[in-house]
Amino acid sequence: MLLSVEWLQEFVDLGGIDPAQLGELFTLHVAEVDTVSEPGGGWLGVVAGKVLGLRPHPDADKLRLVTVNDGAREHEVVCGAPNVDVGQTICFAPEGTTLPDGLVLTRRKIRGVESAGMVLSERELGLSEEHEGILVLDDVIAAGTPAVEFLPGGAVIDVDNTAITTRPDLWGHYGAAREFAAILDRPLKPLACGAELPPDAPQVAVAVACPDLCSRYVGWAIGGVAVGPTPDWMRLRLEQAGQRSINNIVDLTNYIQLECGQPIHAFDRRQIAGGKIVVRRARKDEAVTTLDGVARELPEGACVIADSERVVAIAGVMGLDNSDVREDTTEIILEVANFEMTSVRGTAQALGLRTDSSARFEKGLDAANVPVAARRFFELLKQLCPDAHALGGPCDVAEPMEPARVIDLPAGFVAHRLGIELTAQQIDKILERLGFVIEENGSDRRVRVPSWRAGRDVSIPEDLVEEVGRIYGYAQIPAEPLRGALEPVPEEPARRARAVVRAALSDEHGYSEFFGYPFTTADECARAGVEPGSLRLANAEQPGLDLMATSLVPKALTVLAQNQKYRAEIALYMIAPVFAERAGQLPEETERLVLVMAAPDGVPALCAKGAVETLVERLRLKGARLTQQEGPAYLHPGRCARLGRGKMDFGWVGEIHPKIARAFDIEGRAALADLNLTACYAAQGKESKMASISRFPGVRYDVSMLVDRKTPSSEVASALRKADSKLVRSVALFDEYVGKNVPEGKRSLAYAIEFGAMDKTLDTADVERLRASVDALVKKRGWQLRS
């Protein structure tokens, strides 16, 4: 919303405050201002001048040489404007002036004739886009008067539209002026609306068939209209507020909208069949052509304005090209109405046609403003068209107004909530400046909310706290430290456990954490051999990327392949929930871990398994075992292990299946682990107590044996541990061998076993007995001892 400071000044005295300061005040007390622009900053040096003489340019038909008196001396300048004439008062920029667009005027030759400055158009002054001719000023302005003293406006305050979406009253200059009046404690001048509306019988009949969509409609026939140019003062205000000038009648409707915040529309009375206005819902398959020349199909049920035959406007959005004001229009039917916000918003969205009008209606406008805007229109119309006259009275069809909202405000409530000392008088005064009406009720107050704030904006005592606080100034509220009981702050178990997982992977195993979207595609799932879930995005922006992930594996495979473009060694992990739809409740979110690893010089599956083993230890998943077995489709059937405890599945680790790797363009052997962290967190055991350490030395016994190719070394190791439950201290594999001297289908495993006791040094007889029991065990399991 662009606010012209000059326009605001019509309603409140802003003297003595520079525009940047006004912008800051608005930001600090009302809503954020994006920028304050001051085209006047570029008028330094520009003065009023009188055109004394005019002669042709010797070498150019379209250029003329103009003699200008700037109040001190005469200059001759080259000018191409067709409307320049002797006796005019114009804006003159001598050489050296910096124009608003940054151009610095220097003395230069134009087609051979030297020009000592420039006679300016509105565009060159930064006032508008107008540059057909020069700006001609009122002759009462004396030559030499600085431009800042007579050019309109100057500063424009650009308020961030998103900051005033709940303040429909701020979408007009008068509402903004009211805020400045409250902030500065200066009087707000009334809006000049002229006399009461004439009580004559209306010459237009208004029928509202859908009062739920239109709570008030004023239709008013007005004659004596002469469509023509708009006076400069109004045109320039409109330009400052970002509105292009069209003709005086259309401009006036825009002017009222920008002043009162109330959109209005003017129909050519000739085009309104039967002199009848009907507000109704659009029927199925109604098609129209809007003012912008676009043919549109109306959404069924949208609120429209019709005459006795056809639709003439889409309520609150845009008029149609069948009934708008034309150059030869002499009589109009004025529409000032209050349309229901969600209906207008829905229609504008359905049509993809958001207009200045719909943007206002969708915020919920004040129905009480309707007759005010109608009267203001008529008052100003008489200035633009002296012959304008009402054709009968306005036809005002109104639903009963809601009674004014009253908020009971207990004594001390506002000061207590703001945490500062404020007297009742201070509070009353601030609220009254904003248009609230205060009724004393003992020391309590009954506060009547003005109609223009009664939408969603102000309805509870806390809203009044905000009104008082912001006008009083938040900068005046001292910062104060929190006080309260000192209590320990327990950490959420899942957060603690997740930190353990990250430390194990990032700090111990060299994995890097990545984040990603929780969405996947059917194609990605299919390539990963993962079953897609039923839960999907209902309004996905990117086609295809619409499934909620049931597994992190597809994403991890994609990311692994992408990284292979830059890196050979890759170790990555992600922790995120996956989703399973549940009828009648929120989807089940299961936190999972996926890790991927590629290491051309190593055995990725073993590295990944090592990381999983660390997690088992760090998370204290007591009793959790890795068992080699065939698993999910994305893992290599011969290089895959399940992490579980009894029937409880924690997840899988192994090499990525070559088929899946190919589907994702993953190069070489790579590994993946996919764990259910929610289950892991729930299975965390207690911390162990320290295990006693023997003071007596141990004895090492190396044993080597042949086992079947697929006998897991871990199975052998745990068997060896059972050779003596007390005296076997440790069993460690130190060699695996397949090749010469090892028969086909077998492999050789060698373990270092340490024997030791807690209470003595083992003697030769003990050691012999232990060795014998190891050897016996190996034989019993069918493994072949090698000497």
Add this chain to the structure above:
Amino acid sequence: MQSDAILDEALRAIEVASNEDELQQLRVRYLGRKSPLTALLRGLGQLPKEERAPAGAAVNRAKQSVEQALDERAAALRSEKESAIADTEWFDLSLPPPPRLQGHRHPITILEGELDHLFRGMGYRVVEGPWVEDEFHNFDGLNIPESHPARDSWDTFWLSDGNVLRTHTSPVQIRAMRRFGAPLRAIFPGRVFRNEAVDATHEAVFNQLEGLVIDKHITPGHLFHSINAILSEILNEDVTTRFRPGFFPFTEPSFECDILRDGSWMELCGMGMVHPHVLRAGGIDPEEYTGFAFGLGIDRLALMRWGIDDIRWMNSGDLRFLEQF
């Protein structure tokens, strides 16, 4: 040969020994089983009884002296050698170390961890909530009813089951209030989702941290102080802030906080006093308790802190980015 003479000879030999090996040979020669001093000890039995003791003592003294001389010479040789290692043992320490994968945490994890630490130190709980929320927690309970135009301003990802991907971490406010009651100090960090176009400064999936304090007689002054303290801590400088009116459906009054950066005000975060409707949705009596809430964009802080040039790196999974943190 008498022990003194042997000793003299040994000491002279030790004196000129030039390395460990020579010393070892001398040790064998003068202290070993075949050494003259050992021979003298063996011959003690043939001496007259009264001479045996003094002669034995003399041999033992000589042996100890040789021992000591050997040790001293060895120490001298070692230290001589070590004084030269600057040259003799120099190697290129600028060579790359043996390869070892270095792991990294995601920058958001790093920042969130620091914030977790900071807030827990100030007595805030850290509470998480689901990524998928129902309309009540994401909208209605936060004073955003269905017809409210504010619903449009959150570009929401709707799911096929009628739920939404949470558009903010605010729903956790309600969950935490119901779980813990009042008084309450808590932060809610986590992933949030907006169905909007992605560019260098806008992500559809990003991270927020919301804070909530509820107690008897909490005022805007408490909020302003907390925000100043928190921002000073996070940005590691004494920040200059200002608070101005803002609009959020779930707070009343609402504020925006600007921070002074390079002479101009930069909008940093939104906040306000918890709306009574929200307190009631959380099962807390707004007549008895008041509170404040604030929201921080963690990605935004990360971008500022590390000078990250494009927010899309965050969800890229690209190691070239991840390994910088």
